[in-house]
Amino acid sequence: MRRVEVTPYNEQWASMYAAEAEKLRRIFGRQLVAIHHIGSTSVTGLDAKPIIDIMPVVQNISLVDEYNQSMRDIGYDPRGENGIPGRRYFQKGGDNRRHHVHVFQVGSPHIERYLAFRDYLRAHRNEAREYGDLKRKLAREFLCDIDSYIQGKESLVGEIEQRALKWYRDLLN
Template identity: 55%
Template sequence: MNVVVTEYSDNWVQNYIEESQQIRSIFGQELVDIHHIGSTSVPGLKAKPIIDIMPVVKDIKQVDSFNEQMRSLGYECMGEFGMSGRRYFRKGGDNRTHQVHVFQADNEEDITRHLAVRDYLRTHSDDTQRYGELKESLARQFPRDIEAYMDGKDTFVKELETKALNWYNVSKDS
């Protein structure tokens, strides 16, 4: 997979809205909520132009019954794909355009982690800028090696998640 990091685009919000509407129609009554997450959900953040979507559902096992409908939208159905309690779908092959991370509503840990990082980056521009610069630098270093790119972000992302969760829990309690 080629690693391309671009400047933030306002089109990403519209791409999320359009795709989330299609996912809503597939998941129907099973859907509790749906969120735009990941770097494309943070205004001003440089990112790989891949829209990350997080549907929250009543029963994660029911999501498997939607695989054929997700395939009809162009998604690969990847199952848990290394994360217990998740259903993961990706679209676009080597030129990925969308990723869908589905969690059950009572999986507060994973849901909160994604929302905390998104909301933290939306309100902490210094960390947003540092993260964007890191991603841009790694993409230049490893333009055809997604694993090396991901490994290069790992320490920063773990520290970011810790800061974001602490911030999120404090701001939620106040």
């Protein structure tokens, strides 16, 4: 059974991302356009489930399945789109996951969504704190129920995402 664990921000998360990103750069090679640390572990000071989310951006998503064995070789379980069309998703660590990889093709709208959310929380500390508080509360309430934990965050995540996308697009214009 997977336990829901939310921990205080860990300074090592950035170096854990960097080490894993280097492995992914070697695997995806020329296919790789960019690679980003996303999710709560990418926001300094934000409490999070201690899982490093990584978003490689590739030239052609249809070629990513060719890398499944290389990903298995470094401990990842290929999960296909896993609920998000146009994504290739990999997880590492089974029930004790520590890394998730979300691969998108350059131009995917999901890239902007993830980057806007991350950058918005980095720039808006009070909202990041509110989000962290909610995650801690839900983790205590749903210690062994990841689905209810995720469902409990949906409303606030949706609100933050809307503000984040507007803020992010305003910054880019």
